[in-house]
Amino acid sequence: MTSFWEKLRQGLSRTREGLLGPLRAAFQGEKNEELLSRLEEALLAADVGPEETGRVVQAVAEKLPARCTWEELLSLVEGVLLADLRGAERALSLPSELSVLLFVGVNGSGKTTTVAKVGHWLQREGRRPLLVAADTFRAAAIEQLRELGEAAGLPVVAQKPGADPGAVVHDALEHARASGYDVVLVDTAGRLQTKRPLMEELGKIRRVVEKMTGGPPQERILVVDATVGQNAISQAQLFHEAVGLTGLAVTKLDGTARGGAVLPVVRTLGLPILWVGTGKDLEDLAPFRAADFVRALLRG
Numbered sequence: 097m098t099s100f101w102e103k104l105r106q107g108l109s110r111t112r113e114g115l116l117g118p119l120r121a122a123f124q125g126e127k128n129e130e131l132l133s134r135l136e137e138a139l140l141a142a143d144v145g146p147e148e149t150g151r152v153v154q155a156v157a158e159k160l161p162a163r164c165t166w167e168e169l170l171s172l173v174e175g176v177l178l179a180d181l182r183g184a185e186r187a188l189s190l191p192s193e194l195s196v197l198l199f200v201g202v203n204g205s206g207k208t209t210t211v212a213k214v215g216h217w218l219q220r221e222g223r224r225p226l227l228v229a230a231d232t233f234r235a236a237a238i239e240q241l242r243e244l245g246e247a248a249g250l251p252v253v254a255q256k257p258g259a260d261p262g263a264v265v266h267d268a269l270e271h272a273r274a275s276g277y278d279v280v281l282v283d284t285a286g287r288l289q290t291k292r293p294l295m296e297e298l299g300k301i302r303r304v305v306e307k308m309t310g311g312p313p314q315e316r317i318l319v320v321d322a323t324v325g326q327n328a329i330s331q332a333q334l335f336h337e338a339v340g341l342t343g344l345a346v347t348k349l350d351g352t353a354r355g356g357a358v359l360p361v362v363r364t365l366g367l368p369i370l371w372v373g374t375g376k377d378l379e380d381l382a383p384f385r386a387a388d389f390v391r392a393l394l395r396g
Contacts, residue, residue, distance in 0.1 A: 100374070100379070100380070100382045101388060101392070103350065103374040103375060103380060104349065104372070104374050104382075104388060104389070104392045105392045106350065106374075107349040107350030107355075107374040107375075107392075108349060108355050108389075108392045108393050110355075111142050111354065111355035111356060111393060112392070112393055112394065114138060114141050114142055115138045115139070115141075115142055115356070115393070115394065116138075116394070117138075118134040118135075118137060118138045119131070119134055119135060119138060119169070120166075121134070122134040123166055123169065125163060125164065125165070126162060126163050126164065127157070127160045127161065127162055127163075127164060131169075132153055132156070132157055135152075135153055135156060135173070136149055136150075136153045139152060139153070139356060141354075142354055142355065142356030142357075143326055143354035143355075143356050143357040143360075144356035144357070144359050144360060145326055145357070145359070145360035147360065148180075148359050148360045148363060152173070152176050152177065152180075155176045156169075156172055156173060156176060159172055160172055170394060170395075173394065174390055174391075174394050174395075177359065177390045177393070177394070178386055178387060178390045180359055180362070180363060181358070181359065181362060181386035181389060181390060182386050183362070183368075184358075184362040184367075184368050184369045184384065184386060185368065185369075185384060185385065185386050186343065186368035186370065187383060188315070188370055188383070190223075190279060190314055190315075191314070192278065193278065194269075194272055194273060194277070194278055194279075194280065194309065195278065195279050195280070195314045195315075196269070196279075196280045196282065196305050196309060196313040196314060196315075197214065197279065197280070197281045197282065197313060197314065197315045197317060198282045198284065198298075198301065198302065198305070198313040198315065198316045198317065198339060199211050199214075199281065199282060199283055199284060199317050199319055199345075200284050200298060200316065200317070200318055200319070200335050200338070200339060200341075201286060201318055201319035201320065201321075201331075201335075202286055202321075202331060203286035204286065204321065205286065205319045205320060205321040205324075205347060206319060206321060206347035206348060206373060207283060207284075207286060207319040208231070208237055208240050208241050208244065208283050209240075209244065209347075209373075209376060210319045210345050210347060210371070210373060210381070211227060211241065211244075211281050211282075211283040212227065212241065212244035212245060212247075212248055212250070212378065213371075213373065213378055213380070213381040214281060214345070214371065214381065215227050215245070215248060215250045215279075215281050216248040216250065216378045216379075216381075217371075217381060217382075218279055218281075219248070219249070219250065223278055223279045224276060224277045224278050224279065225250055225277065225278075225279045225280075225281055226250075226251055226252075226253060226268060226271070226272050226275075226277040226279070226280050226281070227241055227244075227245050227250050227251065227252045227253070227281050227283065228252070228253045228254075228264060228265060228268040228280055228281065228282045228283060229241045229242070229252060229253065229254035229255075229264065229283055230261040230264045230265050230268075230282050230283055230284050230285070230301060231261070231283050231284055231285040231286065232255065232256075232257055232258055232259045232260070232261050232264060232285070233257070233258075233285045234257070234285070234286075235257040237283070237285070237286070238254045238257060241254065241283055242254060244378075247378065248378055251277075253267065253268040253271055255267070261284065261285070261297060261300075261301055262297075262300045262301055262303075262304045265282055265301050265304050265305065266304050266308065268280055268282070269304075269305070269308045269309065270308075282301065282313070284298060284301065285297070295334065295335075295337070295338040296338070298335075298338045298339050299338050299339065302316070302338075302339050302340075312339075312340065313339075314342075315342050315343060315370070316339040316340055316341050316342050316343075317341070317342065317343050317344065317345050317370060318331070318332050318335050318336075318341050318343075318344050318345070318367075319344075319345045319347060320332070320344050320345070320346050320347065320361065321347055321348050322346050322347060322348050322349045322354065322355055322357065322358070323348050323354065324357075326357055326360065328357060328361050329360065329361055329364050329365065332344070332361065332365050332367065333365070336365070341365075341367055342367070342368075343367055343368050343369065343370040344361070344362075344365075344367050344368070344369045344370065345369070345370055345371045345372070345373065345381075346358060346369055346371070346372045346373065346384070347372075347373040348373065349372055349373065349374050350374045350375050350380075355393065356393075358389070368384070369384035370383065370384060371383055371384060372384050372389070
């Protein structure tokens with residue numbers, strides 16, 4: 097079976113080649129303007145963003161010796177990127193009593209699949225997860241979560257399409273308490289961030305949780321599709337207004353040449369990455385580790 101590390105390495109291959117290809121072409125064993133210009137172009141192509149790119153290039157230019165080896169250049173870039181992402185690590189820490197994880201995100205981000213993956217991961221960690229189909233606007237979303245729950249051996253609370261999402265969450269929390277589940281994972285509708293009434297619906301779900309548990313969901317997680325790049329920043333800012341985000345789950349790292357967007361998203365929003373996903377299988381998810389991510393990005 098392919099390890100998660102190997103899937104991450106393979107998943108970032110397009111981003112890695114986009115970064116290293118131009119540098120290899122320009123590298124002649126010395127620091128020069130062409131090399132730094134190629135580094136800048138490569139980072140921008142990987143969707144690192146202009147502000148973050150400028151900062152990385154400046155840091156490399158200041159530290160890179162006039163004569164250098166390829167390994168020295170690579171190690172320096174690796175160190176700069178790793179320093180940026182160290183603060184993005186945060187292990188999930190939930191109390192032993194009932195906890196609520198609220199997942200939000202736009203259509204197509206991989207949110208429903210991520211809910212099931214996280215539930216599967218928590219189950220392996222010894223918790224008793226309950227999945228909640230609060231995306232009642234699409235019958236397909238309810239059915240998808242049911243199928244994923246069955247595949248993972250996890251129970252799913254769902255109602256008919258069109259049901260009030262807040263009522264679904266209310267019933268799920270009552271069921272969790274009565275049946276001894278200790279983590280409730282709520283899948284919400286794939287709201288377009290510009291749809292204000294739907295964003296308000298998210299706030300309503302949060303208030304239901306607060307009323308029933310005495311506090312907000314322990315985690316409010318934005319599921320971000322890595323292929324959307326810088327658009328993730330505007331998405332997160334608006335979702336943050338609705339629910340007060342606590343972390344990110346980055347999906348589809350296996351299908352993008354723009355994996356560098358993780359850097360500006362983390363630095364701009366100040367949110368940790370809790371998990372990264374590299375495929376559709378239940379096992380294709382793991383806690384974010386900055387060192388592994390940067391190594392996969394640059395070393396392969």
